[in-house]
Amino acid sequence: MTNRDVARILRETAQLLEVEGAQIGRHRSYERAAQQIETLAEPVAQLVEEKRLREVPGIGERMEEHIGEILGTGKFRTHQKLLKKFPPEILDMLRLQGLGPKKIALLWKKFKVKTVADIAKLARDQKLRGLAGFGEKTEQNILKAVAAFQQFAGRFHQHKAEEAAEKLIAYIEKLGKKVERVTAAGSLRRGRETIGDLDLLVLSTDAEAVSRHVLAYPEVAEKLARGENKVSIKLTNRMQVDVRILEKKSYGAALVYFTGSKPHNIELRRIAREKGWTLNEYALTTLKSGKWVAGRTEEEVYKKLGLVWIPPELRESAGEVEAAAGGRLPRLVELADICGDLQMHTTESDGKNSIEEMAAAARARGYEYIAITDHSKAVTVANGMDEKRALAHARRIRQASKKLDRFRILAGVEVDILKDGRLDLNDEVLAQLDVVVGSIHSYMNLEPAEMTERLLAAIENPHLKILGHPTGRLLLRREPYHYDLEKILSACKKRGVAVECNAFPDRLDLRDVDLRAARERGVKVVISTDAHSTTHLPYMKYGVRTARRAWLNKNDVLNTLPLDRFLKALRPSP
C-alpha cells in the first residue's frame, strides 16, 4: 500500500462522514490525516514500524489504529460500513461543483439518488426547485456541473496514471527472465495532461505466462478481454489497462503504433505507402511480398521512413513529421537542464515544510537555486502574508541562504492579482524581493474583456516578473479563466514578463499548445512546481514534459540558466 492508497481511504472516509452528518469536525481529522500521509517523505508503513506515526501532527491514538488496520488488511471497516450505507457513486456526486455534503445528503434522503445521472434527471425535470436551499439557478448549475463531470469522466491525472503504470510494470517484471522489457506506451508516454487508459507493451516469448500473471494482479477488478497476445483489465481504481505481449522482432513497430497518436501514425503509414511499404503494429513490410523491412526498434522504423527518431511528446501530428524529414526537430529541454525551481510554498503560508527543508530537498535534486514564493494576504485561506510579514519572511530566507554553500534561496512571493489588476502587496515591498510571481486566486468568472484588462494591468506593474498558472485551470475539475490569451502573451513579450509552465499535475498551466504559442511569440518561460511540500518537487518532470510537448528547447526556459544569467534574464527591476 502506498501512502497515496492509505490517504485515499482516509479521505473517502472523511467525505462519507461529512455526508452522514457526523459530529462536527470528526471528518476533518480524517481529512487532515489523509493530507499528512499524502505528503509524507517516507512510507507510512515505515513510520508505523518505527513507532513514529504518532509524531505526525493530527494523528492520535485512534488514527494510528485505523492506519494500522488499513496497512494490515488493505481495508478500513468504518470506510466499508459507510460505503454500504451510501451508494458508491456518492463520491462522484460530491465532485460536482456546487454540490457539497449537505445538499447531497438531502438529495439522498429525499430522492434516494444513486448516480450522477439521477441528479441530472431531477434537475432537468425541475424537481429540485422546491427543496430547501434549491432554486431554478441551482438546477441550471447542477446541469452545468454534470456536463463538466461527464466530459472528464474516465480520465486520470498524468501522475496517477504513471503511478499505476509503474506499479503494474514492477509486478510484471517479477516474472523474471520470461520478461525482457515492459514499457508504457500510449498517451502516458506522450506526456498528455490526462490519460484515458494505459497501454503496456511487454517483450516476452511466453505470452501465456505473462497474461496469466497479469490476470492474477491483486488490483484487477475485472477482466475485460483476453486474447493470444493481449489482455485487457480494469483496475480497482477504474483505470483500464491493455497489456500487449510481443516478440523482439515487433517491439519497435509496436512501440510506434501504440504510442500514437493516431494522426501521427496515419502520417507515418502514408509515407510508408509512398515507399511501397506498409506499416502496422508488427513491422514495416513491403506491400508486394510482405517482406520484413524494419520493426525491432523505433529508430529503425523512423529511419527507414526517412525520418529521425521523434520524441514521443511531439507525436501529435503538429508538424513533427515534416520537421523530422527536414532535420529540423528541436532539441527539446530535458529534466537535467533545470537549474532551479521558481515557485514553492513554506509553512509561512500554506506549505508543509520550512525554508531550510525546501532548500535541502531542492539541493538534493541538483538544483543551484530556488525561489520561496509564499502567498500574499488576499489568499486568507492559505494564511497569506501582509507587507510586514513578507519582508520579515524575505529576511529569514536570505539568512537561510547565506548559510548555504553554492546554493541560493531567492526571496519571492506569489502575490495575488486583485480583481482590478492591482497586486496585493505595495510596490515598496515588491521592490525588495528577487522574484515576484503574480497569480489569480479569486473572481475567476469575470467576463473575458474584464479578465483581459485585469491581467494587462497586472503585467503593467513593473515589479511583476512571472505570471503564475496563467489560466487557472484545474485538470478534470475546473475550466480555465476566459480571456484573450493573445493579448496577454503580447503584453508579456513587450514587458519582459515570463509565463509560468506550472508543473503541478493538477494544473499543467500554461497547457502545451498555449505554451507553444508563447514560444512562437518569443515570450520567456519558467517551469515551476508550485510545491507545497518537499514531496512535490519531483513534479518538475511533468512540467518539463509539458514544455517538450510545446516544442521548447533549453534556450526557451529561463530556469535552465545558471543563477547569475537567470537573474539577468528575468524582467529587470525598475
Next chain:
DNA sequence: GCCGTTTTCGGCCCGACTGTTTTCAGTCG
C-alpha cells in the same frame, strides 16, 4: 478524531461568494 488545555470537554481555517432567503446556509478554496 485530535488537540490543548480552561486537565476532561469544547472547538475544530475562515472569509467571500452564491443563491437562497429576508438574515442565512451551503460551498469553495
